[in-house]
Amino acid sequence: xxxxxxxxxxxxxxxxxxxxxxxxxxxxxxxxxxxxxxxxxxxxxxxxxxxxxxxxxxxxxxxxxxxxxxxxxxxxxxx
Numbered sequence: 001x002x003x004x005x006x007x008x009x010x011x012x013x014x015x016x017x018x019x020x021x022x023x024x025x026x027x028x029x030x031x032x033x034x035x036x037x038x039x040x041x042x043x044x045x046x047x048x049x050x051x052x053x054x055x056x057x058x059x060x061x062x063x064x065x066x067x068x069x070x071x072x073x074x075x076x077x078x079x
Contacts, residue, residue: 001009011019061069 011022014022
């Protein structure tokens with residue numbers, strides 16, 4: 001029995017939701033084999049390399065701190 005036949009046999013016993021997951025995975029694998037010039041490929045040097053650059057050190061500010069900062073900013077801007 002070939003791998004394709006074995007896979008087909010196993011898939012037949014699965015519920016539809018799991019078959020859909022397997023199909024999504026197979027399509028993902030197929031996408032990986034496409035040449036890197038495909039339209040979904042992100043060229044190097046885009047903003048993806050800057051992810052996290054604006055992140056503040058330490059814990060994220062609370063809503064009240066953000067509101068106070070914004071209020072201070074608007075007060076300074078329109079004085």
